Amino acid sequence: MFGRTLTLYFGLHFAKLVLAIFIASLLLIAAITYVEFANRAFIGDARFNAQLTAMVLLRVPSVVEDALPFIVLYGSIAAFVVANRRLETVVARAAGVSALQFLLPACVVGLLVGVIGTTVYNPIVARSQALSNSLAAQVFYEAGNKPVAETSPGAIWLRQTHQGLQSIIGSTDSFDGGLGLTGVTIYIFDDAGRFVERVDSPRGHYTPGEWRFEKATITASNRPPRAAETYLLPTDMLEDEVKRAFLRVDSVSFWTLGELAAKARRAGLPSRRFELEYNQLLSRPILLLAMVLIAATVSLRFSRSNSVGGMIIAGVSVGFMLYVLLKIAWDLGSGGIVPPPFAAWLPAVIATLVGLTVLLHLEDG
Numbered sequence: 001m002f003g004r005t006l007t008l009y010f011g012l013h014f015a016k017l018v019l020a021i022f023i024a025s026l027l028l029i030a031a032i033t034y035v036e037f038a039n040r041a042f043i044g045d046a047r048f049n050a051q052l053t054a055m056v057l058l059r060v061p062s063v064v065e066d067a068l069p070f071i072v073l074y075g076s077i078a079a080f081v082v083a084n085r086r087l088e089t090v091v092a093r094a095a096g097v098s099a100l101q102f103l104l105p106a107c108v109v110g111l112l113v114g115v116i117g118t119t120v121y122n123p124i125v126a127r128s129q130a131l132s133n134s135l136a137a138q139v140f141y142e143a144g145n146k147p148v149a150e151t152s153p154g155a156i157w158l159r160q161t162h163q164g165l166q167s168i169i170g171s172t173d174s175f176d177g178g179l180g181l182t183g184v185t186i187y188i189f190d191d192a193g194r195f196v197e198r199v200d201s202p203r204g205h206y207t208p209g210e211w212r213f214e215k216a217t218i219t220a221s222n223r224p225p226r227a228a229e230t231y232l233l234p235t236d237m238l239e240d241e242v243k244r245a246f247l248r249v250d251s252v253s254f255w256t257l258g259e260l261a262a263k264a265r266r267a268g269l270p271s272r273r274f275e276l277e278y279n280q281l282l283s284r285p286i287l288l289l290a291m292v293l294i295a296a297t298v299s300l301r302f303s304r305s306n307s308v309g310g311m312i313i314a315g316v317s318v319g320f321m322l323y324v325l326l327k328i329a330w331d332l333g334s335g336g337i338v339p340p341p342f343a344a345w346l347p348a349v350i351a352t353l354v355g356l357t358v359l360l361h362l363e364d365g
Helices: 004-040 046-066 068-085 088-094 099-142 239-246 254-266 272-282 284-300 307-334 340-364
Strands: 156-162 165-175 180-189 195-207 210-220 226-234
Touching: 004 046, 004 068, 004 099, 046 068, 046 099, 068 088, 068 099, 068 284, 068 307, 088 099, 099 165, 099 180, 099 254, 099 272, 099 284, 156 239, 165 226, 195 226, 239 254, 254 272, 272 284, 272 307, 272 340, 284 307, 284 340, 307 340
Parallel strands: none
Antiparallel strands: 156 165, 165 180, 180 195, 195 210, 210 226
16 A cells, blocks of 8 residues: 555656646647737737737636646656656556556546636636637727638527518627627528628627627628628617527636526526536546546556557547547537537546556556
8 A cells, every 4th residue: 555655745746747737738828829819910019919918818728728638648648657767666566556556646636636627727717718808809809800700610600580680690709798799790681581781890799679780891782892880780689698699608617607507498598508518527527537547558667668659659649539539529519419418428438438448457467
């Protein structure tokens, strides 16, 4: 059995390397995000530079949260390789310590990272993401950037009817809890379903009874496009309906996702997005535990043997396959093909079983 001192030693060693990978990923993602946003907005003065910097600092935690499983995976691989090179794994195995005992501190740290990431880090990310969306709407609006909703893979579309006119509203992003939209494209039809006009606007906002879109470009059949400083679109939608339709789930805290999903179900509105995100956050500790188990396969081989490189490549390959599995499960869940809890928990359960299977096979073999 591990003593308390040895358990704390291996646990801290593992946590330090995961934290190092986390900080490195944070800096790298910040640099990439800044370049991406700088290409979308003209940086002509210090004010824009300051706004973009603030927007990047607010947006980066959300991107890092998405990469958290892979940060834990690569941090675990690094921790186990270092332990091998110091012969710590060899000494522990020679002393009669099993692989599961050796991995227990790392597994506990992985679970704790998942719990903290869901209950503490996620609410911080949700708040920073909401602030970043509001700032992005202002920066790109002032810069004259006009993204088109239909070209964005993350666009959200909504159909509404008011006094015989039907309209389809698409938005690349939202802010202000879903009441503000950016990158807006609107198609308007009459009561017979005939096309009336198309409206493009960089930014719009909902007020009770109407949508207000700024700097709009209106295009209709047999007429040249015309510009309008403000375009008003009447609506019968209520504020709660608009929020549930356009609210970004990544700007909602874990502690309120369950309540939003329940309200949407009671109102007869789609709740899949909220249920899927909520269950994905619940399953995160198990997913991070699976990352530790998969990375542990490199800890059962002496670091100077020829198989270590192959084991590390195998761990990275499993991480890539897990990413594909997560994306497929998310698409299936968000599309309503499978229940959201099933789509959220399946990748974590499969990854855990794969890690345990490989680990036990190597231990017995």
